[in-house]
Amino acid sequence: MAQTKIFLQINSEELEVTVKPTDTLAEVLNEKLDLIGTKQACGIGECGSCTVLMDGKPVNSCLIIAMDAVDRNIVTIEGLEREDGTLHPIQESFIISGAVQCGFCIPGMILSTKALLDEKPMPTEDQIRESLAGNLCRCTGYTKIVQAVKDASRTMNQGNHHDK
Amino acid sequence: MKELEFIGKSILKPDAREKVRGRAVFTSDLKLPNMLHARILRSPHAHAKILSIDKRAAMKVPGVSAVVLGKDYPFRFGHGTVTDTPILAWEKVRYCGEPVAAVAAVDHEVAQKAVQLIKVEYEPLPAVLDPREGVGRDAPLVHPDLESYTKAGFVHTVPGTNICHHSVLFTGDIKEGFKNSDRIFDNTFRIPSIQACSLEAHVSIAQVDGEGRLTIWSSTQAPYVVRANICDALGWDMSRVRVIVPSVGGGFGSKDFPKLELIATVLAFEVKGKPVRVCIDRDEEFVTKVRPSLISVLKTGVKNDGTLMALEAELYFDNGAYADLGPAITQNSCYAVTGPYKIPHIKSDAYCVYTNLPVAGSFRGFGVGEIAWGYETQIDIIAADLGIDPVEFRLKNGLEEGSVSATGEIMHSVGLKECLRSVAFEMDWGGGTGEGVGHGIAAVYKGTGTPSASAVSLKMNEDGTVNLLTSQVDMGQGVKITLAQIAAEVIGLTPEAIHVSSPDTDLTPYERSTTGSRATFMAGNSTLIAGVDLRKQLLDLASALLEATPEDLVIKQGRIWVKGSPGTAIGVEELWQGGYYSKLQYPLLGRGAYTTADLFRPIDRKTGRSERPSSFWMYCAQGAEVRVDEDTGKINVIRVVAAHDVGRAINPLNCEGQIEGSVTQGIGIALMEYMVFENGCLRNSDWSTYKIPTALDVPPIKALIVEAPHSDGPFGAKGLGEPGVAPTPPSIANAVFNTTGVRIYDLPLTPEKVYWALKRKQAQRRNKT
Numbered sequence: 030m031a032q033t034k035i036f037l038q039i040n041s042e043e044l045e046v047t048v049k050p051t052d053t054l055a056e057v058l059n060e061k062l063d064l065i066g067t068k069q070a071c072g073i074g075e076c077g078s079c080t081v082l083m084d085g086k087p088v089n090s091c092l093i094i095a096m097d098a099v100d101r102n103i104v105t106i107e108g109l110e111r112e113d114g115t116l117h118p119i120q121e122s123f124i125i126s127g128a129v130q131c132g133f134c135i136p137g138m139i140l141s142t143k144a145l146l147d148e149k150p151m152p153t154e155d156q157i158r159e160s161l162a163g164n165l166c167r168c169t170g171y172t173k174i175v176q177a178v179k180d181a182s183r184t185m186n187q188g189n190h191h192d193k
Numbered sequence: 194m195k196e197l198e199f200i201g202k203s204i205l206k207p208d209a210r211e212k213v214r215g216r217a218v219f220t221s222d223l224k225l226p227n228m229l230h231a232r233i234l235r236s237p238h239a240h241a242k243i244l245s246i247d248k249r250a251a252m253k254v255p256g257v258s259a260v261v262l263g264k265d266y267p268f269r270f271g272h273g274t275v276t277d278t279p280i281l282a283w284e285k286v287r288y289c290g291e292p293v294a295a296v297a298a299v300d301h302e303v304a305q306k307a308v309q310l311i312k313v314e315y316e317p318l319p320a321v322l323d324p325r326e327g328v329g330r331d332a333p334l335v336h337p338d339l340e341s342y343t344k345a346g347f348v349h350t351v352p353g354t355n356i357c358h359h360s361v362l363f364t365g366d367i368k369e370g371f372k373n374s375d376r377i378f379d380n381t382f383r384i385p386s387i388q389a390c391s392l393e394a395h396v397s398i399a400q401v402d403g404e405g406r407l408t409i410w411s412s413t414q415a416p417y418v419v420r421a422n423i424c425d426a427l428g429w430d431m432s433r434v435r436v437i438v439p440s441v442g443g444g445f446g447s448k449d450f451p452k453l454e455l456i457a458t459v460l461a462f463e464v465k466g467k468p469v470r471v472c473i474d475r476d477e478e479f480v481t482k483v484r485p486s487l488i489s490v491l492k493t494g495v496k497n498d499g500t501l502m503a504l505e506a507e508l509y510f511d512n513g514a515y516a517d518l519g520p521a522i523t524q525n526s527c528y529a530v531t532g533p534y535k536i537p538h539i540k541s542d543a544y545c546v547y548t549n550l551p552v553a554g555s556f557r558g559f560g561v562g563e564i565a566w567g568y569e570t571q572i573d574i575i576a577a578d579l580g581i582d583p584v585e586f587r588l589k590n591g592l593e594e595g596s597v598s599a600t601g602e603i604m605h606s607v608g609l610k611e612c613l614r615s616v617a618f619e620m621d622w623g624g625g626t627g628e629g630v631g632h633g634i635a636a637v638y639k640g641t642g643t644p645s646a647s648a649v650s651l652k653m654n655e656d657g658t659v660n661l662l663t664s665q666v667d668m669g670q671g672v673k674i675t676l677a678q679i680a681a682e683v684i685g686l687t688p689e690a691i692h693v694s695s696p697d698t699d700l701t702p703y704e705r706s707t708t709g710s711r712a713t714f715m716a717g718n719s720t721l722i723a724g725v726d727l728r729k730q731l732l733d734l735a736s737a738l739l740e741a742t743p744e745d746l747v748i749k750q751g752r753i754w755v756k757g758s759p760g761t762a763i764g765v766e767e768l769w770q771g772g773y774y775s776k777l778q779y780p781l782l783g784r785g786a787y788t789t790a791d792l793f794r795p796i797d798r799k800t801g802r803s804e805r806p807s808s809f810w811m812y813c814a815q816g817a818e819v820r821v822d823e824d825t826g827k828i829n830v831i832r833v834v835a836a837h838d839v840g841r842a843i844n845p846l847n848c849e850g851q852i853e854g855s856v857t858q859g860i861g862i863a864l865m866e867y868m869v870f871e872n873g874c875l876r877n878s879d880w881s882t883y884k885i886p887t888a889l890d891v892p893p894i895k896a897l898i899v900e901a902p903h904s905d906g907p908f909g910a911k912g913l914g915e916p917g918v919a920p921t922p923p924s925i926a927n928a929v930f931n932t933t934g935v936r937i938y939d940l941p942l943t944p945e946k947v948y949w950a951l952k953r954k955q956a957q958r959r960n961k962t
Binding site for chain 1: 855
């Protein structure tokens, strides 16, 4: 199958990668760009583990054809922390709340959270659960994840925090 | 009693950081040089003879390195249970989805293309698809050669049948028991097969190096079990095999037995030193390992005042096509089917039945979830019929410290009643619910696989930090921080100074597995022993440096001083730097090993009794508050209260995580999870057709920690990981009964089932009037 060189905007960087027409964004991230944080648990868009932000919106990257991601602004979990390694408040909050168990759903869960809080800085619990309904977790029961989102929202709205 | 610094503290897990950054390395994240990718050809039939396999077209596909068939490596594995499982099927396939051939190729796509070109001719055979039919003498045999397999000592197969294992329990005199009962309740309960649904599917990589040593990287809960099975099947020395466990994305019991490792191994043999990765899709994961379906026939005798007198139980576990750990699950269920109650007369027969369905084995609870559905519904039926409050009924019959168990064990560390009372209090039980709201309760007990062994090493570094070497697998439950907390407490360091390893069988000492809620108890005890050993070494060295006897020294937070003279304090690292280490010239290595073999009492073959079949027992009670929409049958779980006796909570935050997670799985099992088979082939093998709870499906869960310390546990701790999944379904069903009067006997409680049960009840009421 013919391979094409494309440029993808990932985590504020322009990356060149050679892809087949059938390559999904998830596959390209994992296998060609060594961005392993985007996890594939089902490969068919049913679990949200492969969630990335595309122009700020959460998408299942296993359902995005890589070539369709050209000219879109992609944020993966690796792009959330600052250059100096300082974690995003959402990441900190997940750690402190005990919301991380096996970790496989976590990158997707955190990015869905970011998309939510960017749109609704002070969501209700119902809004949080609705936003995260597309991110399956089998370990935590979501209880501490929801708490982490609430805590992150409070931290981020304290006025003196700038996130990416 | 000494004040504890780190035990009972919710110290955060160090590995959470790499996980929120997306940097944790799971097995499928590993990119090894020249790595090949494998795909598996699977049987489309539940039961069939393999007449021929033609792999020639597959071999010709450019980029294919190897195509392996069952007959190329005709070995069976099943160490510690029944050695009945072929690496790849030959002669016969026994379940739909069974691996028949495997291809290693330059990439996933080429491998898949080659797999599709392998031509297999099958002759379908009649299939066994129900365990009760399977036990019949006329049923087709899944394993005609059953008698020729090697079996572990406790396994009792029934020749000429599909009974892989049969366990019994005889306590008291069952006839007397029923004779002395005022009422007898006889009911059959069914629970379907469910799947663990770990977000990370099974995945394994194998590589044979220049020396002929095999290295396996695998998402497993039991690296030593993997190694033992490979060596047993192939006749290899254990020193020739190394099993490494990267981060694991969930297991819940499904990863406690080899699955893909042997397929990866035989492919690795074929490809001259290149690593081979076997990665499967989600639909393949669904048929890799399931929790057995169970039919429970329970006949319970009771006095009018609610005293339980007798239980006759027949349990039919549908174990699927191969044994896996089914016999042990069946055995443990046989004697635990009483529930946490005193029942003087018991006759229990539990059957582990081969069927032509996917292989069943461990899932969180190792039988307890399967049997608690039946026994806790039965208890509730009895209480309701006798007009006794469900909590009072359970308190009346419940085990307590010193009670004699079903098998004749004198029970110790029994937090059952505190669990029941805590739940009842939190729910304001008996205080009246709102209109259309019902309360239900259930209680469960669970032991742990006994006997088993654990070892931990504490390697002190020259700067006073420590590497704790363990083969426990931290899948997110937090075993690493638990062990660091225990080690820090015992030695006198801080948890931050202790780095806990991941398993590597070349380097980390023996651990039976991370299963059975055993990690805190077993590895906690070995850590405690290793810590005491290391502490003694430190004190011996320090006593020379500080010119005091070891008894006069204090170690705290990595500093050592003479009692009463804090000015003399030195850092632990100074023992090295001070030159005294090099004088004495021995490495600081704490050694700890712990086994439950000495406290275990074997189960009597004839009677099924034992004075100590399990090193410890966990107890829990859960209450559910529900509302049922009578127009749709939909159950809305308003909240769940879960009280768990953990002996001692080493890390309360992580305990809550286990309770919340297991209750959520229980909600899934109660309301929405079941595998649907057609002619033995799974029809719902993805998450749009096999639903697991999302964030929208989980109500507030109140986790209550109860502590009934165990004298053999580290700081009194027992375990927690499993039991939470078991009481949730019966507590919800009991709440449904409480509010609607409708009793359901088969899980899950789908809206259709509830709706039709409501309609039948309404019809019955109309017929009566």
